Amino acid sequence: MSGPALCFEQVGLTLGRTDILCEVSLRVAAGSVHALVGPNGGGKSSLVKTLLGQTPHRGTLTLEWPGEQAGVIAYVPQALEFDRALPMTVDDFMAAMCQRRPVFFGLSPHRADAIAEALGRVGLLDKRRRRMGALSGGERQRVLLAQSLIPAPGLVVLDEPMSALDEAGAAIFERLLAGWREAGVTVLWIEHDLSAVGRLADHVTGLNRRVLFDGPPAPTLTPERLMALFSTRPAAAGLEVAA
Template identity: 75%
Template sequence: MTVAQPLLNRACGPDIAFAEVDLTLGRTRILDKVSFNVAAGSVHALVGPNGGGKSSLIKTLLGQMPHHGQLTLTWPGEEQIIGYVPQALEFDRGLPMTVDDFMAAMCQRRPAFLGLSRKVAPAIDAALQRVGMLDKRKRRMGALSGGERQRVLLAQGLIPAPQLLVLDEPMSALDEAGIQVFERLLHEWRAAGTTVLWIEHDLEAVARLADRVTGLSRRVLFDAPPKQALTPDRLLSLFSIHPRSESIA
């Protein structure tokens, strides 16, 4: 069985500090004074009920949501490379867009219809190889299974090599082979010192693979290593709270 290993290498990713982060949309408070830290080079999981604010929190981190409070990233050097893997890819499945076309659109400045640039092609080859999709690069994205599309999303998150990687339920559509690919990548990111902030519903995977877990249901209910965080009492409390019961008068 795969288990989380202690951090041995110097981190290349940032420390992240959320300090009393509030987010209100309309009359609904989505995040209520959220405070916790993500250690540099760690795999940090966010767990909680649907609607509990997990995706909103990472959108806040990525600068896509207005908020109150402080959000601080402390980088170890001048480079500040952030990778993001969304939960799913929404697109017209009838489009004649191949895996190569998608990777070109996501990973290079040159228009995708001109093909892969020589500068980026080796990195795209390597990323597709790492996720086991190199032999399907000429397939249409719409013809792939949900798990195969998720592997392609993982591949685009590898280019350029991120120092901070934000993952929004990356295991949701993966089959068993895809899960093994993801777990291998997670260990590689940890070994490289990449900071990983990971939303996940698979609590068994979180228990094995995360260094620390934050339970979020509009506010932080716990923040601890997996063995301390994922107890029956804490999980019952986390998943029994209605996350959006508070409205702003």
């Protein structure tokens, strides 16, 4: 299934007395790779949480799926928090995330092939019986990427997926991104690596509580806009939108 277009209209979020998001309006084109960049605390993860229904917010958020049925949304967090002493293997984790059958019954025959294929795509098929706690941070991030492939998503939401990846892992991520784009999957991607955004994204939005710029990466990621984006205060309204 092709991915949806996303429309954020005047989205706001206030926690206590702090404005986390201030009238954020942006559109993510269907089937595009759309990157969100900005400083820590600038509201990127909060915007994703509004999309996933995890945070109450003001304004309107619309997913425009093609056809009459909504598709699958996959989410890849920045890191996996768990007790590393747990005797949970990679297969156990994939079973818990990708099937309805209880994990203690083992892999479902209906999901076993798909899980094996997903682990193969991220280069971890030979470590499927390794304990999750024994994996490196980059390997655990690859497992998170693998679980996002089952079932095939129409929308993928990525929260800094490259933060723990080594060079080999980054190459695997780039192949996955290219595959999603070729399949028409919509990707909303939070990323700090601006060089990767410049190479891989179709569109980029600078967010520091409010939208400071929005456009194709090459003409949009100028030094002046980036300086305003990563300053400690939200940038002036004069830099809000780039053509």
